[in-house]
Amino acid sequence: MKIQLDKESRIPLYIQIINQIKAMIFSGALPPEYLLPPERKLAEELEVNRSTILNAYRELKAEGLVHSRIGKGTMVVPYESKTEVSIRPPEHRLTWQYLLSDEACRFNDIRIIEMLRVNGDQPIISFATGMADPALYPVDEFYPDITYDIDKKKRALGHTLVEGCVELRKTIMKMQKEKGIDSLLEELLILSGSQQGLNLVARCLLNAGDTVIVQEPTYIGALQIFSNAGVKIISVPVEEKGMRLDIMETLIKKHKPKLIYVIPTFQNPTGTTMDLKSRIKLLNIAYSNQVPIIEDDAYGELRYEGNTFPSLKALDQYDHVLYLNTFSKTLFPGIRIGWMCGPKEIIHQLTVKKQLEDLHTSTFSQVFLTEFLKSGRFQVHIDESCRYYREKRDTMLKKLENSRIKGLRWVRPSGGLYIWCRLPLNISADTLLLKSKEKGVIFVPGSVFFLNNKGNEYIRLNFTYPTVKEIEKGMMILLNVIEEENKKNQEKIINKDSAICNPIY
Amino acid sequence: MKIQLDKESRIPLYIQIINQIKAMIFSGALPPEYLLPPERKLAEELEVNRSTILNAYRELKAEGLVHSRIGKGTMVVPYESKTEVSIRPPEHRLTWQYLLSDEACRFNDIRIIEMLRVNGDQPIISFATGMADPALYPVDEFYPDITYDIDKKKRALGHTLVEGCVELRKTIMKMQKEKGIDSLLEELLILSGSQQGLNLVARCLLNAGDTVIVQEPTYIGALQIFSNAGVKIISVPVEEKGMRLDIMETLIKKHKPKLIYVIPTFQNPTGTTMDLKSRIKLLNIAYSNQVPIIEDDAYGELRYEGNTFPSLKALDQYDHVLYLNTFSKTLFPGIRIGWMCGPKEIIHQLTVKKQLEDLHTSTFSQVFLTEFLKSGRFQVHIDESCRYYREKRDTMLKKLENSRIKGLRWVRPSGGLYIWCRLPLNISADTLLLKSKEKGVIFVPGSVFFLNNKGNEYIRLNFTYPTVKEIEKGMMILLNVIEEENKKNQEKIINKDSAICNPIY
Known part of the structure; x- marks a missing residue:
């Protein structure tokens, strides 16, 4: 008192x-x-x-x-x-669990919630995140520009449009134009992270019982959103050049999907990239079957070698592609800003739904981001990030190459955040994680990116978040654990040719 | 090039x-x-x-x-x-409209989207917003504390927990305790604005076809969210002491609602407040019928006179109330931060759903807000706001009182943002808005807060956003337009006693 x-x-x-x-x-x-x-x-x-x-x-x-x-x-x-009236306690306590909606009962996956919780833990070497290197965050460049401008400071605290600040959208339009995507202001929607975009798409286009096509493996968040929507998820295997388009054509005819979700460049988790030919083929399949494509381009900017391919959106002249991107991978995730670009009529629908979900994206985040982008420092930051990430990727690849563990395979990515590995025969990623965590190293087991508990022979290693030293130390530990497991297995089982394993692209 | x-x-x-x-x-x-x-x-x-x-x-x-x-x-x-492959243009352009989900077809209300668009227009005197006075934004206090702390600056750019930053939740727990709400950390969820909370509740608790009970009139955003969910909305009329609880009891027995949504203090749009007796009665009804209550307390802090009543959440010792609050009305809306407090099991479900919707709320907004709250300046700001808003309210009330327009009635609010008026007989709020807009004054017509186009005899006037001078000028203009309309009507029709009109509380 x-x-x-x-x-x-x-x-x-x-x-x-x-x-x-x-x-x-x-x-x-x-x-x-x-x-x-x-x-x-x-x-x-x-x-x-x-x-x-x-x-x-x-x-x-x-x-x-x-x-x-x-x-x-x-x-x-x-x-x-x-x-004169008194509280009469209820006879029974309210059982909230019995009140849950179908949607809530359908979906109860807490893996991402737990992943974010782990990130705070120390000391552990984490190959498990999907994050940029915090040491590279352009902190000083992001903050000070605005600090002396009282009008901007005030504007950053007020409401903005549901579609997003006009200035931010104009800046993104300009950036996109350099990548071959020519759009109008009304074709852009600012998102509270690209996760929101994917969810809005599900809300606007999917009924329970519909079908969608995804790559397999693919982004866990997408699998979650589609599961939550109660739709049938049909998967097309990933291969080196993106995905098995021959299979896709058949599956489309059979399942008549509502949409195709694809990450064409530096795919999560495999790191693979569709070449120009596959991109055109995919568009043609989408065109002839009248199925829209949701293109997730979260990693496209982070290329460490080779030629850039045009995004599906840049190739598409017929309003068939909804393009999704984010600043979480290139810049940092804490401001929660992504965007979507697509035909006016569907962007309008997504805007209507977004207003219901969170009114609009934080003006505070948007105003600071706009200032930063307009300063021209974004490209400088991307270039610098690519330089560092290339070194980190090479450090991790070298460790893998030098290990010479029988049966261990991996994909060499020309960009993005991940190295996708297939473990030697009979090693389970889940068991491996338990053992390597004990020794202070974590990663994401492959099954997370598959449907129906498949994929336990794969692991995803992130090389952007840890330091070069951590990569060296962490890979030594991890590879030792794999080696040990491998030896145990080989004592027990007859050695089989790895050719019968599932593919590694 | x-x-x-x-x-x-x-x-x-x-x-x-x-x-x-x-x-x-x-x-x-x-x-x-x-x-x-x-x-x-x-x-x-x-x-x-x-x-x-x-x-x-x-x-x-x-x-x-x-x-x-x-x-x-x-x-x-x-x-x-x-x-070697070429793009084969589709035979038909994709008709996105035909792909829309049931949910998207069900809901296509763009009124809030349009309202946010209007706010930017000048010069107009707006009694139409639901906003704090930007002149009172504690801009300097909100920014500088963090600017020299590189660790905090960096932390503000990274991921945080889906549930929200621990420090922010602890700070809010402390604030709540002073208002009689004693909660655990796991009973709090940080939201990207309270709009998100209401939507998460709908996602977690409501199936299409369910029933909810709301006050009528009530917050348009709530009506939108419930419409979008495809539920049956049953309304209980607002009265001076909150809502007609006698009617509610009957309606609950008949419709078996999934939840009751209520704004007990300085209700939007009517400004009315439930007294302690009504609060206890409402709780008892909820207890005996096993219906949870969603309590929206967005305006509770902004009291200009009289005694504070405990929130339903503070009165409820049986985990029956989900409490929703926001910093949008007390501080500013651009950071998009609200919170929810309720039983652990339902907060968990809402967290699972929130992760799907936007992963987590902007860390950037959360870290700045935490610093501000911890500085102790929040209460100072509230006190200052109340002082100014009281003056503004009184200015607007005085104008209404002095006008002596026959048949014009209003509710004197002891807090909050709005004065609710009933227009003289046969004046329509929509027509009035067209005329007053021509003269440079806007407000929200009452029908927005009702179901099925009722309420066109009411208008909602906001007194916190405009300056005292704007209130004086704007009210003069508005009252003149009402007066003119009234005269026209009285020439045409037989004057009826206003007693047959709908109630004004």
Whole structure:
């Protein structure tokens, strides 16, 4: 109980005390049966006469707000005495679990929630994140530009449009144009992270029972969103040049999917990239079957070697592609800003849904980001990141190459954040994770990116978040654990040719 | 086409030019049929010999990436020539509208999207917002604390937990405790604005076809979310002390609702507040019928006179209430931060759903807000806001009182953002808005807060966003327009006693 007295006020001290205790009782800050401090103690604390407190308590009693119990002291009376009605406790406690919607019952996957929790733990070497290197965050460049501009500072705290700040959208339009995507302002929607975009797409296009086509393996967040939507997920295997388009054509004819979700460049988790020919073929399949494509281009900027291919969106002249991107991988994830680019009519629908979901994306994040992008430092940052990430990737690849573990295979990515590995025969990624975690190294087991618990022979290693030193140390530890497991297995089983294993692209 | 040459590089200039043009062709930045600049022009621009450009173009032609057309110049060749496959345009353009989900077809309300668009327009006196006064934004206090702390600056850019930053949740727990809400860390969820919370509740608890109970009139965003969920919305009329609880009891028995949504304090749009007795009665009804309550307390802090009542959450000892609050009304809306407090099991479900929707709330917004709250300036800001808002409210009330327009009635709010008015007989709020907008004053017509186009005899006036001067001028204009309309009506119709009108609380 905190009371502040104004001894210079013309309001008598005991009245001030009464008013403040009364307010606390009415607001619930002093709940029923709360024991007020003894008069003497409160008098000392407030540096007033004991009689002042006595007067105040007497008045409160007269108003029926407190009463004295012998041996206990002065207590706040229960609400009923103040209102003539009393709280009648429910016969049964409410069982919230029985109230859940179909959607809530359908989906209860807490793996990403747990992953974000682990990230805080120390000391562990993590190949498990999907994050940029925090040491590269352009912190100083991101903050100061705005600090002296009172108008911008204020604008950053107010509402903006559901579609996103106009200036940010214009800046992104310009950036996209350099990548061959020519769009109008109304074709852009700023998102609270690209996760939101994918979810909005599901809300706007999918009914429970519909079908979607995805690459397999693919981004866990996409699998989650589609599972939550209650749709049938049909998967097309990933291969070196993107995905098995021959299979896709057949599957489309059979399942008549509502959409195709694809990460054409530096795919998560495999790191593979579709070449120009595959991109054109995919578009043609989509065109002839009238199926829209959701293109996720989160990693496209992070290329460490070789030619850039145009995005599907850049190739598409017929409004068939909805393009999704984010600043989480290129810059940092904490501002939660992504965007979507597509035909006006569907962007409008997504905007209507976005307004329901979060009104609009944080103006605060948007204004700072706009300033940063306009400073021209974004490309500098991308170039610098690519330089560092190339070194990190090469460090990890070298460790893999030097290990010479029988049956261990991996994909050499020309960009992105991940190296995708297939473990030697009979090693399970889940078991491996338990053992390597004990030794201080974590990664993501492959099954996370597959449907129906497949893929436990794969692991995904991130090389952008850890330092070069951590990569060296962590890979040594991890490879040793794999080696040990391998030896145990080879003692037990007849060695089989790795050719019968699942593919590694 | 932007080419940057490094004249000190050991790579010959014409090779540098080739590489860069190639990259732009592959990335789609130079689309098929893009016309390259004439050799002479490019040579001048890059300050190189014309022969350098000639060599580069010749090489690109040899690789089949560009070709020359007489009279036209040098063009990027279509993709087909480069890949042996060509884009086959779709026979029909994709009709996105036919792909929409049931949910998207069900809900297409763009009124809030439009409202946010109007806010930017000038010069107009707006009584239409639901916003705090930007002149009161504690801008300096919100920014500088963090600016010199590199660790915090970096942390603000990274991921955080889906549930929200621990420090922010702890700070809010402390704030809540002072209001009689005693909660655990796991009972709190940080939201990207309270709109998100309401939507998550709908996703987690409601199936299409379920029933909910709301006050009528009520917050348009809630009506939208429930409409989008495809549920039956049953309304209980608002009255001076909150809502008609006698009617509610009957409706609950009849409709077996999944939840009750209520704004007990300074309700939007009516400004009414439930007294303690009504609060206890409402809880008892919820208890005996096993219906959870969603309590929206967005305005509770903004009290200008009278006693504070405990929130339903503070009164509820049986985990029956889900409590929703936001910093949008007390502080500013641009950071998009709200929170929810409720039983652990339902907070867990909401967290699972939130991860799908936007992964987590902007760390950037959360870290700045935490610093601000911890500085102790929040309460100072609330006190200051209340002082100013009281003056603004009184200015608006005085104008209403002095107008003496026959049949005009209003509710005197003891807090919050709005004055709710019933127009004289036969004046429609929609028509009034058209006329007053012409003269530079806008407000929200009452029908927005009702179901089924009722309520066109009411208007909602916001007094916190405009300045005192704007209130004086704007009210003069608005009241004149009402007066004029009233006169026109009285000439036409027999004057009826306003007693037959709908209630004004």
